[in-house]
Amino acid sequence: MNNNEQPTKRRGITAEDLLRLRSVRDPHYAPDGTRAVFVEKSIDEEKQYRSHLWIWAADGSVRQWTFGRWRDMKPRFSPRGEIIAFLSDRSGRTQLWLLPANGGEARQLTFFKNGVRDYVWSPDGTFLITLTTLGDDETIEDREEPEKVEVKRADLKPRVVERLYYKSDASGFLDGKRAVLTRIDVLSGKSEALTGREEEIGSFAISPNGRTLAFVANRNEDPDTTFTRDIVLLDLESKAETNLTNGCGTFASLAWSPDGTKLAAIGHDLAYLGATLHRLYVFEPERGTKRVLTADWDVHLGDAMVGDTHADAKGPGPIWASDGSGLYVTALERGRVNLYFVSLAGPIVPVIEGNFHLYGLAIHPSEQQAIAAISSPTSVGDLYAVSLADGTKTRLTRANEALENEVVFADAEPFTYRSADGLEIQGWIMKPPELDEGEKAPLVVEIHGGPHAMYGFTFFHELQLLASSGYAVLFTNPRGSHGYGQSFVNAVRGDYGGMDYEDIMAGVDAAISKFDFIDKERLGVTGGSYGGFMTNWIVGHTDRFKAAVTQRSISNWLSFSGVSDIGYFFTKWEVGCDVWEDAERLWHHSPLKYVKHMRTPLLILHSERDYRCPIEQAEQLFVALKQLGRETKLVRFPDANHDLSRTGNPALRLERLRHIVDWFDRYLKGASH
Incomplete structure (x- = not known):
């Protein structure tokens, strides 16, 4: 650069930059370790999600491997490395290629008529195990057919419901199809059903000798109200089955030890119902033993990070050391998702740690290094080669380099404070990147959903957009969040709107006291799901905020319990009772009860196909506020579910972001729209 040239000033991020974000994920090494395959997810010019396979080679080259207007996912090298299997919707339904x-x-x-949900290679590479679904009159020989775009009115039939669990936010109204594991030959393509029609099948894994298939199934007499998930062992030759767990907990993420004598799983015993920490279990089927390796480690295994960029990236699960001495696992601690090694002998040591979100992992066959997908508040996310000896990282991809060179990101500064009862709470503050010295910025408080989830050190486009728009952004992990141990995550149950509310309000006070650039007279608040509940609760209990945006929220527990896909159990798990047991208690914890006290201008955002927090929750609140003459607006998103902000239609995601910023601009900056 010429000495007289001025460096190009980087701009703030915009809502439209959402369309440019790329998420690199799901790395997998070839057996010889000389290359790895991974997935890059993006949004195309038609505002549609696409994902393609890429190859990284040891010489440092990175090349796109598949192309087209479809979604290619979960690539895995065959055991000998000559074939890459992957899932793709290029034929219409998701199938194995x-x-x-x-x-x-x-x-x-x-x-398969209903496609493939998951698969694993056999150890010798001659066959694969796939997971599909079948209706009552369907077989694995039935082939995929083009989906009917429109149903004629004359063909409409009533939907007859007899089950308690009959709809799902992810899938809509359930169609009665059952899960089936099949074996499919690589050369001939011939398939064989291995299981009957199961109510539900989760993780599955083949033993190293190729003789035993372990899988997780829901075989409860009442599958709708019993929440244990058992590990079943299937002898692939005799087809004999053994239930390894017999209702002792709920399990996932199966992994056989290299010698095939042990089976690892992530699970828990439901001691705290939905707030129970996930633990690492190791079973020895031949000896009939079970160990909980992390019983004394007060952390949650896996990934419960809240974000809008890598939310659907599936983590690695437990990975055995090549000598069978222990396992690599990801765990949540104080806003970080890092990698640890859990030894069978007892010690637990950090392997890849730092203020970041590790959301994907592959261990090199030599076990000297790993490829990790890592994100931070100022880095969208890339793959890194990481030494397992000392944690040294080398960046392998630069998926968002153009955008990162063009825009300026706000860093997230962590801090801690004390709540009303003295409990320590962790929070983060983001300062507007272009805020002048001595200038004050309005504050927007963000509240995560769950509530058993975690804010932390990950890239979050929505938060960056608010900071770029001139807002200081405060986000915290109130009690009920993951990352701080079992007592902390359980503390919100039965106390929604109690000390969790105090935690957030104490965070506002602490931030105003600590950061002099915050304008304490211009406060806004927003959140989704549980965060929407808390937003509603806050504006019903204080007038401190000048504007609020509630998203996919809960306003009335009495109706939520009967209309949500999870309401019939979640309400009792979290609030403490069913409608017929204590209706007054549910009403006490319902923000709608306090609607007369809501005077903060409230924007209500809700998806019309949200079966987790159905839109009637928004409608009740909106109608009551309008009847009271309060400042409010309801924005309904058609054909969108509870995950709109994370994986929903990109065009609708853009509209959502614009509505949020416009509302805060209007009431915190006096802008007219």
């Missing part, structure tokens, strides 16, 4: 590892045309291996 095979691609020569050195290049060539992909070959469709499955044609």
Whole structure:
């Protein structure tokens, strides 16, 4: 650069930059460790999600491996490394495809009528196990058909409901299809059903000798109200089954030890129902033993980080050391998702740690290094080669380099404070990047959903947008959040709107006291799901905030218990009772009870196909506020579910962000829209 040239000033991030974000994820090494395959998810010019396979080689090269207007997912090298299997919707439904590892045309291996949900390679690479679903009159020989775009009015039929669990926010109204595991030959494509029609099948894994298939199933007599999930062992030759857990807990993420004598799983015993920390279990089927390796480690295993960029990136699960001495696991601690090694002998040591979000992982066959997908508040996310000896990181991808060079990101400064009862709470503050010295900024408080989730050191486009728009952003982990131990995450149950409310309000006071750039007279608050509940609760209990945006919220526990897909159990788990047991208690914890006290201008955002927190929750609140003559607006998002802000239609996600910023601009900056 010429000495007289001025460096280009970086701009603030915009809502439209959402369309440019790329999420690199799900790395997987080839057996010889000389290359790895991974997925890059993006949004195309038609505002549609696409994902493609990429190859990283040991010489440092990174090349796109698949193309097209579809979604390619979960790539896995075959045991000998000559084939890459992956899931793709290129035929219509998601099916299993095979691609020569050195290049060539992909070959469709499955044609199941209802597609493939997951798969694993056999140890010798001659077959794969796939998970599909079947209706009552369907078989695995039935082939995929083009989906009917429109149903004629004359063909409409009533929906008959007899089950308690009959709808799902992810899937809509359930169609009665059951899960089936199948074995499919790589060369011939011939398939064989291995299980009957199961109510539900989760994780599954083949033993190293290829003789035993372990899988997680819901085989409870009443599958709708019993929440244990058992590990079943299936002898692939005799088809004999053994229930390994017999209702002792709920399990996922299965992994066989290298010698095949042990089976690891992530699970828990439901001691605190939905707030129970996930633990690492190791079973020895031949000896009939079970160990909980992390019983004395007060952390939650896996990934419960809240964000809007990598929310659907599936973490690695437990990974065995090659000598069988222990396992690598991810865990949540104080806003971080890091990697640890849990030894069978007892010690637990950090392996990859720092103020970041590790959301994907592959261990090199030599076990000297790993490829980790890592994000932080000022880095969207990339793959890094990380030494397992000393944690040294080398960046392998630069998926968002153009955007990161063009815009300025606000860092998230962590701090701690004491709540009303003295409990320590962790929070973060983001300062507007272009705020002048001595200038004050309005504050927007963000509240996460769950409530058993965690804010932390990850990239969050929505928060960056608010900071870029001139707002200081405060986000905290009130009691009920993950990352601070079992007592902390359990503390909110039965006390919604109690000390969790105090935690957030104490955070506002602490931030105003600590950061002199905050304008204490211009406060806004927003949140979704549980965060929407808390937003509603806050504006019903204080007039400190000049504007509020409630998203996919709960306003009335009495109706939520009967209309939500999880309401029939979640209400009792979290609030403490069913409607017929103590209706007054549910009403006491319902923000709608306090609607007469709500005077803060309130924007209500809700998806019309949200079955988790159905839109009637928004409608009740909106109608009551309008009847009271309060300043409010309801924005309904068609054909969107509870996950709109994370994985929803990109065009609607843009509209949502614009509504949020416009509302705060109007009431915190006096802007007219």
